Amino acid sequence: DTGVSQDPRHKITKRGQNVTFRCDPISEHNRLYWYRQTLGQGPEFLTYFQNEAQLEKSRLLSDRFSAERPKGSFSTLEIQRTEQGDSAMYLCASSLGNGNTIYFGEGSWLTVV
Amino acid sequence: DQQVKQNSPSLSVQEGRISILNCDYTNSMFDYFLWYKKYPAEGPTFLISISSIKDKNEDGRFTVFLNKSAKHLSLHIVPSQPGDSAVYFCAARDDGSSNTGKLIFGQGTTLQVKP
Numbered sequence: 565d566t567g568v569s570q571d572p573r574h575k576i577t578k579r580g581q582n583v584t585f586r587c588d589p590i591s592e593h594n595r596l597y598w599y600r601q602t603l604g605q606g607p608e609f610l611t612y613f614q615n616e617a618q619l620e621k622s623r624l625l626s627d628r629f630s631a632e633r634p635k636g637s638f639s640t641l642e643i644q645r646t647e648q649g650d651s652a653m654y655l656c657a658s659s660l661g662n663g664n665t666i667y668f669g670e671g672s673w674l675t676v677v
Numbered sequence: 678d679q680q681v682k683q684n685s686p687s688l689s690v691q692e693g694r695i696s697i698l699n700c701d702y703t704n705s706m707f708d709y710f711l712w713y714k715k716y717p718a719e720g721p722t723f724l725i726s727i728s729s730i731k732d733k734n735e736d737g738r739f740t741v742f743l744n745k746s747a748k749h750l751s752l753h754i755v756p757s758q759p760g761d762s763a764v765y766f767c768a769a770r771d772d773g774s775s776n777t778g779k780l781i782f783g784q785g786t787t788l789q790v791k792p
Contacts, residue, residue, distance in 0.1 A: 568720070595778060606681075606766050606782030607721065620777050655720050659778060665711065666780060668720035 568669035570656050576675045577646055584642045585672045589658030596639050597666065598631055599655040600624065607655055607668075613639060646676045680704050681769050683783035691791050696754040698786050700767030703748065709770035711780065712741060712752045714763045721766055725752070757790045764788075 569588040577583050589596050594615050599607035610629070612620045615636040625631075628646075633639040643650055653671040682701045690696045698712075708729045713721035727734040727741045727750070734741050740753045754761055764787050768780040 570720075597779065604784065606683075606768070606784050607780075608782070609779045612777045612779055620779070657720075664778075665723050665726060666778065667723060668713070671718075671720045673718070 568656055568658050568667055570654075570669040570672045572672060573670060574673045574675075576677060579648060579676055580645055582642060582644045583646055583674060584640055585654050585656075585674075587639045587641070587656030587669060589637070589639070589656070590660075590667060593658035593660050593667075594636070595659045595661065595666075596633055597657040597659075598639070598641050599657065599668075601653045601655060601671070602651075610641075610654075643674070646674075648676045650674060651676045678703075679784075680707075680771075681767055681781050681783040683765075683767055683786045685786050686784070687787040687789070689789045689791065690757050692759055693756045696752075696757045696761065696788055696790065698752040698754075698765050698767075698788065700750050700752075700783055701748060702750075702769050704769070704771065704781075705745075705748065707769040707771060707781075710741070710743060710750050711768045711770070712739075713766045713768060713782075714761075715766060715785070716763050724765075754788075757788075759790050759792050762788055762790050 596613040598610040601607045613633040628644045631641045655671045657666045657668040659666045711726040712724040715721045743750045764785045767783040
């Protein structure tokens with residue numbers, strides 16, 4: 565499978581714990597995006613990388629959230645001190661340059677209890 | 678402020694008939710539009726796209742129409758099949774001045790195709 569890969573697919577955590585999600589984009593895709601989707605809503609943009617540089621962050625990305633893409637390939641999204649409002653599906657997507665289709669991974673479900 | 682709106686939360690059609698899903702947007706600077714299909718517990722799957730310089734794009738059973746003056750686009754599925762039952766998201770590319778290529782999504786329309 566050469567699509568966007570995300571891990572883990574599901575995570576249940578207690579409030580206050582830290583969680584980390586990993587995304588492996590499609591090979592050679594230089595652009596990587598993180599989105600969040602809650603029930604009944606469309607995906608909402610969180611942040612964007614071009615190669616290893618994080619070029620844009622949404623206001624939705626509070627200081628408890630941090631994303632990295634250290635070598636311009638895979639990316640991680642860490643949520644510190646999780647809150648129940650963080651429960652959502654976290655989607656990773658990638659594309660090859662601008663003007664091209666953005667492809668999404670299967671998503672990582674987070675449930676904070 | 679919802680820049681991309683899908684005002685119909687759900688749509689039910691009979692197998693073999695046409696499904697028409699609608700989407701409205703407010704930002705005239707959007708230059709590229711996409712439709713994604715999503716099954717429960719999965720990520721969105723790209724279906725079809727259209728550039729703002731076109732008014733129609735067709736791919737098999739799927740056709741997207743763009744009316745720039747009305748800031749409206751629609752996805753037509755003909756003929757509809759039970760396997761098309763899913764949530765459909767309209768998305769617009771918001772480059773702004775940063776050229777990120779990020780997408781702004783509508784809320785989604787749940788399509789049910791009855792056998």
